[in-house]
Amino acid sequence: MTTVTEDNAPHPLDIALGSRIRLRRRELGFSQEQLARQVGITFQQVQKYEHGTNRVSFSRLVEIAQALRCGVMDIVGDLDKSKASSLFSHHVARLNEAGAAELLEAYTAIQSVKHRRAILNLAKQLAEGKIDQFYEVTDETV
Numbered sequence: 001m002t003t004v005t006e007d008n009a010p011h012p013l014d015i016a017l018g019s020r021i022r023l024r025r026r027e028l029g030f031s032q033e034q035l036a037r038q039v040g041i042t043f044q045q046v047q048k049y050e051h052g053t054n055r056v057s058f059s060r061l062v063e064i065a066q067a068l069r070c071g072v073m074d075i076v077g078d079l080d081k082s083k084a085s086s087l088f089s090h091h092v093a094r095l096n097e098a099g100a101a102e103l104l105e106a107y108t109a110i111q112s113v114k115h116r117r118a119i120l121n122l123a124k125q126l127a128e129g130k131i132d133q134f135y136e137v138t139d140e141t142v
Contacts, residue, residue: 013079015052017061020075022050023095024068038067 025035032043032050039060048054056064065072095101110116
């Protein structure tokens with residue numbers, strides 16, 4: 001098991017490492033099952049690593065990095081830098097939300113600064129609930 005904080009949550013560094021593993025796995029289009037098979041563990045163990053529920057040992061991290069076709073430092077990066085890492089880890093965790101990476105890819109493909117600003121403004125209004133009154137949003141349209 002992993003070290004937990006006062007509120008019994010996994011340690012933020014374990015969560016950040018798991019988020020980076022998940023992000024790289026998704027970049028490659030691997031399922032948790034595919035990664036698990038390559039590393040020789042169950043997909044449930046991959047889930048626990050990705051959520052920070054279980055701590056990743058160094059030897060397992062090396063195996064995971066090899067399966068994800070990258071180096072350990074590509075995954076670990078600058079996780080040891082406390083304040084900067086905290087904000088970065090927060091952003092990386094958000095990229096694990098369904099559709100977030102695809103949205104970012106589409107956004108960066110937009111050449112027009114004006115159109116990018118319009119997308120950002122729309123997203124902010126949706127987040128604040130200001131647009132729902134004008135458009136019917138259902139799970140089927142998302």
